[in-house]
Amino acid sequence: MALVTMNELLPAARKEKRAVGAFNVANYETALAILKAAEAEKSPVIIQVYDRLFESYKAADLAGTLLRLARRADVPISLHLDHGTSLEHVAAALHAGYTSVMLDGSRLPFDENVRVTRQAVDFAHGAGCSAEGEIGHVAQGDETALTVVDEAVKFAAATRVDALAVSIGTAHGYYKAKPKIDVERCREIAEALPDLPLVLHGGTGTPLEDVRAVIRCGIAKVNIATEFLDTYLKSSRAELEKLDGKFIPPDKFYDPVVEACAAHAARLIRFFAGR
Numbered sequence: 001m002a003l004v005t006m007n008e009l010l011p012a013a014r015k016e017k018r019a020v021g022a023f024n025v026a027n028y029e030t031a032l033a034i035l036k037a038a039e040a041e042k043s044p045v046i047i048q049v050y051d052r053l054f055e056s057y058k059a060a061d062l063a064g065t066l067l068r069l070a071r072r073a074d075v076p077i078s079l080h081l082d083h084g085t086s087l088e089h090v091a092a093a094l095h096a097g098y099t100s101v102m103l104d105g106s107r108l109p110f111d112e113n114v115r116v117t118r119q120a121v122d123f124a125h126g127a128g129c130s131a132e133g134e135i136g137h138v139a140q141g142d143e144t145a146l147t148v149v150d151e152a153v154k155f156a157a158a159t160r161v162d163a164l165a166v167s168i169g170t171a172h173g174y175y176k177a178k179p180k181i182d183v184e185r186c187r188e189i190a191e192a193l194p195d196l197p198l199v200l201h202g203g204t205g206t207p208l209e210d211v212r213a214v215i216r217c218g219i220a221k222v223n224i225a226t227e228f229l230d231t232y233l234k235s236s237r238a239e240l241e242k243l244d245g246k247f248i249p250p251d252k253f254y255d256p257v258v259e260a261c262a263a264h265a266a267r268l269i270r271f272f273a274g275r
């Protein structure tokens with residue numbers, strides 16, 4: 001049905017106190033699984049790719065496939081650059097046809113984060129696309145810095161981001177211990193920014209009751225990477241074991257893997273939608 005930007009998806013989701021799932025994909029099969037899941041749930045979805053794919057031809061090559069999938073889907077799909085590390089990658093994503101970008105300046109000093117994010121927003125808006133920024137820092141093997149409410153308000157006004165990633169106790173990857181999610185902080189940020197869709201990074205392994213609570217507070221996009229991509233790996237491993245060394249053409253081999261990944265994503269999409 002439609003290739004869209006996040007602006008066609010997230011403001012409505014925030015108003016209705018639901019969230020759109022944003023899944024990292026790495027190849028045709030993982031992308032196809034997300035398309036199937038979204039269609040099965042009759043829900044919009046965001047397909048996103050890691051910034052490192054822009055260090056080679058992978059992101060641009062994959063864009064051809066993603067654009068085709070999004071255009072033939074019977075639900076709205078946005079294609080997004082996740083954690084862009086440079087304005088060059090932001091420009092490359094927009095050039096390749098992605099409809100949304102994130103510039104992650106969350107480890108930079110506040111003013112520098114504002115400066116680069118604002119530029120990314122200008123690039124995106126100039127191309128008719130949407131942009132996400134991050135204030136506070138969601139950890140990835142480094143130190144978390146929870147989002148400060150006043151800083152979030154200043155950051156949003158100065159950058160004009162369309163969606164704001166906030167740090168409220170989640171982390172990227174699998175957790176070693178149960179995370180403490182600061183729902184109250186999320187509520188305060190959302191109340192201070194009543195119209196801006198907020199983004200939860202580090203969705204993998206975050207207790208679902210916490211995810212539900214922060215969606216009620218203003219989180220309108222939930223990022224899922226590790227647990228979805230790990231489903232792909234685990235399912236592939238299980239299928240290989242079943243084969244026990246026998247040959248099967250890879251297109252057939254991946255059919256059940258895609259189904260397993262689609263089922264996993266569909267459960268999450270349904271949950272984020274509040275169904």
Ligand SMILES: [Zn+2]
Binds near residue numbers: 083138201202223
């Ligand atoms: Zn993230």
